[in-house]
Amino acid sequence: MTRTVYVNGDYLPETEAKVSIFDRAFLMADGVYEVTSVLGGKLIDFDGHIKRLERSLNELDMPKPEAFDDLLDIHRKLVEINEIDEGMIYLQVTRGAASDRDFVFPDPEEVKPTVVLFTQNKPGLADSPAAKTGIKVISIEDVRWGRRDIKTTQLLYPSMGKMMAKKAGCDDAWMVEDGFVTEGTSNNAYFIKGNKIVTRALSTDILHGITRAAVLRFAREAQMEVEERNFTIEEAQGADEAFITSASTFVMPVVEIDGKAIGEGVPGTRAARLREIYLDESRKAAI
The missing domain is CATH 3.30.470.10 (Aminotransferase class 4, branched-chain amino acid transferase, N-terminal domain)
Structure with a gap:
């Protein structure tokens, strides 16, 4: 049609x-x-x-x-x-x-x-099947311009990053600058250790995700600790769980980074619960 x-x-x-x-x-x-x-x-x-x-x-x-x-x-x-x-x-x-x-x-x-x-x-x-299996990501150098907080149509490098991931048999890429993860090609990046969610703090280095703001609010309401700071790929690889957020993926578990399984290599319970909460609350508030 x-x-x-x-x-x-x-x-x-x-x-x-x-x-x-x-x-x-x-x-x-x-x-x-x-x-x-x-x-x-x-x-x-x-x-x-x-x-x-x-x-x-x-x-x-x-x-x-x-x-x-x-x-x-x-x-x-x-x-x-x-x-x-x-x-x-x-x-x-x-x-x-x-x-x-x-x-x-x-x-x-x-x-x-x-x-x-x-x-x-x-x-x-x-009800995306990927939410049940999780996605795999690779790390790539972040060479974008410095005002990533502005949601512009300058999307060539993120597109290239997704193609690099696809060539590697993965689903997406996390970008790294000065040794620290900035964000995914079209999403914000997180890991969970214990009861703590770690994600990069807001600045001109990353997009100020609308889904990010909602998910972190729901996480705090669910008595999860949230720490906004720089983190490395190695830290994320050693986490219990990892995930991304965006308007099109909501909360999407990450089960592998650069070939290393995260936790048990399957979607974790906390990310799954955050996705459930986000979808439930978003449907209630939808207009």
Whole structure:
């Protein structure tokens, strides 16, 4: 079935969607995005994603699009039109299309932001088989730019990282800088030792994950200790459990890092419980 997408105020078939070749996201990766999960036809953590979008726009001195205050209605309409029960909605805002290619930002009075939204239908998203088996990751050097806290469309190296993992027979990669894990290619990274969850502290080094914030809050409410600090691959390899979080994977157990089994080499009980809590609470709060 052909999807209906949203482009600059219009709902239209994906085959008819067009964006200028001079759009700065195409020429300069000058754009930001968010991904909101859909469960039971409702949006998960929508408010958090919109707040982070606003922050990303501010950090890049990018004006809010005219449709900013209508984004909830746009999301809901796309869910309805495309009959999404479980899946995701991708929202991308760019600085817009100038009259020609130039490194200098165009005058915001003359160029309007480009706004694009599209859905992905993912039946069984919450009941992913990978959550029962766990995933395997490799470590790679983190050579991205320094403002990873801004959710930009500069995703080439994370894409390369996933391909490195695939070539190694694994599922994903954890990036390492100055000897310490930053994050996964499209997710935040954690390990569990005893009753303590360890994950890197928020800074410009990592994305401030919306799912991350919710999961750590639920973990504390479940009487688990949370320590936010730098950690090494070796520490994670010696942990009882490890996992990742993201809007599309929720809480996903990691059972192997660089060929070394984590704990018993199967998903642990704490990560499984956190996934269960997150899904239950997120469904209750979905809009």
